[in-house]
Amino acid sequence: MQCEQQVVEEKMIVAMEQDASSERVSQVEYLLAQWGYNPHIIVGEERTVIAAVGTGPDIESRLAILREVPGVATATRVSSPYKLCSREAHKSSTSFTVKRQGGTVTIGDGQFVVIAGPCSVESGDQIFSTAKSIAESGAAILRGGAFKPRSSPYAFQGLGEDGLKLLSEAGDEFGLPVITEVMRPAQVEIVCQYADILQIGARNMQNFDLLKEVGQARKPVFLKRGPNASITEFLMSAEYVLAGGNQQVILCERGLDYTKDKGEHTRNILDIQAVPVLQDKTHLPVFLDPAHSSGKRHLVSRIAKACVAIGANGIMVEVHPDPAKALSDGAQSLTPAQFADMMADLGPYLELWEEEHSKTVAASAA
Numbered sequence: 001m002q003c004e005q006q007v008v009e010e011k012m013i014v015a016m017e018q019d020a021s022s023e024r025v026s027q028v029e030y031l032l033a034q035w036g037y038n039p040h041i042i043v044g045e046e047r048t049v050i051a052a053v054g055t056g057p058d059i060e061s062r063l064a065i066l067r068e069v070p071g072v073a074t075a076t077r078v079s080s081p082y083k084l085c086s087r088e089a090h091k092s093s094t095s096f097t098v099k100r101q102g103g104t105v106t107i108g109d110g111q112f113v114v115i116a117g118p119c120s121v122e123s124g125d126q127i128f129s130t131a132k133s134i135a136e137s138g139a140a141i142l143r144g145g146a147f148k149p150r151s152s153p154y155a156f157q158g159l160g161e162d163g164l165k166l167l168s169e170a171g172d173e174f175g176l177p178v179i180t181e182v183m184r185p186a187q188v189e190i191v192c193q194y195a196d197i198l199q200i201g202a203r204n205m206q207n208f209d210l211l212k213e214v215g216q217a218r219k220p221v222f223l224k225r226g227p228n229a230s231i232t233e234f235l236m237s238a239e240y241v242l243a244g245g246n247q248q249v250i251l252c253e254r255g256l257d258y259t260k261d262k263g264e265h266t267r268n269i270l271d272i273q274a275v276p277v278l279q280d281k282t283h284l285p286v287f288l289d290p291a292h293s294s295g296k297r298h299l300v301s302r303i304a305k306a307c308v309a310i311g312a313n314g315i316m317v318e319v320h321p322d323p324a325k326a327l328s329d330g331a332q333s334l335t336p337a338q339f340a341d342m343m344a345d346l347g348p349y350l351e352l353w354e355e356e357h358s359k360t361v362a363a364s365a366a
């Protein structure tokens with residue numbers, strides 16, 4: 001009996017030396033293509049990296065050849081199903097900055113970032129007063145949905161472009177970069193005109209066309225984990241964005257669906273274990289969302305402390321000047337005063353976070 005030979009797909013990452021010329025990069029690209037590998041060039045700030053997928057049993061000998069090619073710093077086999085977002089491919093943690101009117105925020109390094117604002121942009125008064133109060137309390141980024149994914153078609157769907165304009169004006173006024181959700185590929189262009197960060201909602205985590213589209217955008221992407229998604233599925237979705245050429249991805253765990261008490265006490269279960277798991281597996285910044293996970297305002301501040309303590313890079317919470325009148329997610333929205341209290345409560349935890357963070361940075365540099 002004849003056995004069918006299995007074709008094994010292999011992945012490798014070739015990191016070029018920092019001063020490697022484009023000719024050297026082309027040489028590696030040519031070699032990989034000759035071997036039937038599909039090279040994908042990533043030009044980073046420090047160095048160029050080539051990720052390649054191909055088949056063949058003799059990957060080790062090919063890696064050995066690559067390591068001898070002038071200009072190549074390292075050539076490694078990648079075992080995870082996602083390659084561009086894996087730590088194997090990129091040892092140091094990814095960080096980048098977002099800016100608006102003098103407000104500069106570094107994501108993924110040195111700063112625990114608090115994103116706050118209403119679930120939906122509802123009016124000028126609402127978004128301006130929220131922006132003012134959260135800026136005073138120390139939030140770094142303003143959120144507000146203009147295109148809303150709602151379970152009911154009769155629920156408020158967002159203000160659309162008018163909402164984007166208001167959000168952007170409020171961000172300008174208070175020097176806060178802004179984040180908002182994009183639901184469809186066709187909306188990416190307009191959202192990019194107003195927002196500093198594009199949010200992909202939990203329901204769209206596996207909207208592959210949308211992921212491909214934001215992969216083409218030159219704005220950071222805040223990718224929320226689907227309530228039923230595994231860590232691997234989450235990372236595969238991030239991989240779509242990176243494969244499109246957009247290296248600026250933030251992962252956000254926002255609560256999983258499975259719960260024995262079926263949402264009687266909280267809306268979802270926040271998987272904070274995902275933070276260290278993801279930090280081991282990927283170089284991308286990891287956020288948590290204690291508002292959408294708990295669904296209850298009185299729980300948010302206490303869960304937020306755990307988010308800082310576990311070493312996340314930041315959190316997203318919802319704040320509304322009058323939560324009882326909110327058009328979406330009022331039950332989990334903090335009042336501006338509650339947000340100020342939360343920020344004060346987080347103070348000692350943030351100091352510890354900074355200490356821990358500098359230890360990690362020192363250890364990885366050693």
Ligand code: PEP
Pocket residue numbers: 119145149200201202203224254292
């Ligand atoms: C939101 O951020 O308002 C939102 C809809 O979040 P999620 O996609 O996590 O439900």
Ligand code: MN
Pocket residue numbers: 119120292318328329
């Ligand atoms: Mn919401």
